[in-house]
Amino acid sequence: MAQTEEEYLKLLDRAFEEIPQKAKVVGNQVIPNLVIFNVGPNTVIKNFREYCDRIRREERLVMKYLLKELGAPGSVNESGQLVIQGKFSSSSINTLMDRFLKIYVRCSTCGSYDTVLKKEGKVWYVSCLACGAQTPVKPI
Template sequence: MDDEADEVDATNVADEQAWLGSDRDYTYQELLGRVFNILRQKNPELSGEKRRYIIAPPIMERDGKKSAFSNIADICKRMNRPMEHLIQFLFTELGTTGSVDGSNRLIIKGRFQQRNMEHMLRRYIREYVTCKTCKSPDTIITKENRLFFMQCESCGSTRSVATIKSGYVAQTTKRSVLRRAAGQ
């Protein structure tokens, strides 16, 4: 391991000395390449390569007319979000209800497949986890008064995020009555 570090240091010293001993005019592209090489060597996190945010796929199990989301606790822990927030989002978007059982599985009324949950998780991550400025997943969500704010730990930006709308509301009036009222 130390041999590799010594080789890298020797290469860096040789590169620096090659630049110091020459008085020729360098092209813009050569100088720009040198600057970026030095930046990558000294600060690998600033290299500009995109990191993908990888989360384990949801594990869905069917139990009659209900679906069980088995690894919701693990996914919430990886996203650094409270489980109640994600559950509220899922219930609102899916238009259903459910509960958490003793083994931290989310039991949802209705039949939902893994791809449904993947789609919902992507939407949740896009809205409530990923920083809009730098696209980093290293964010914290806080609640001040009635508003939720998301603060990025990478770039320091803060923005308010939309509150999750009310959950499933049963329709008590007939649709024909609603259509007539909307037409007037």
């Protein structure tokens, strides 16, 4: 019983709608878990756009970080899903995203995830909305 990729994606969509989305709560922030699955030779992060919105980081930036670390090409499709060329396990992607959160989102002074990333020329820093601390970070 062969299925086209499109049918497969529809089935997955339906399956995911029935699963309550898990999320972790950090302080007063709710950060959703990434919904990751493999489709053929690709890896898809289904809720990529929503995730980037929640952590207040540009899709482009988060994508650049992930693709660089994975050493794979990819792009965000019109549904806001990140499609990565290559098969990657959800645990390796989650590990990278946790690292991203720790470096580029979490305030190293108070631990809040309620922060924004500011760029001034070549200097980037995480600016905390909770305690006001500004922590320089390495540009991606």
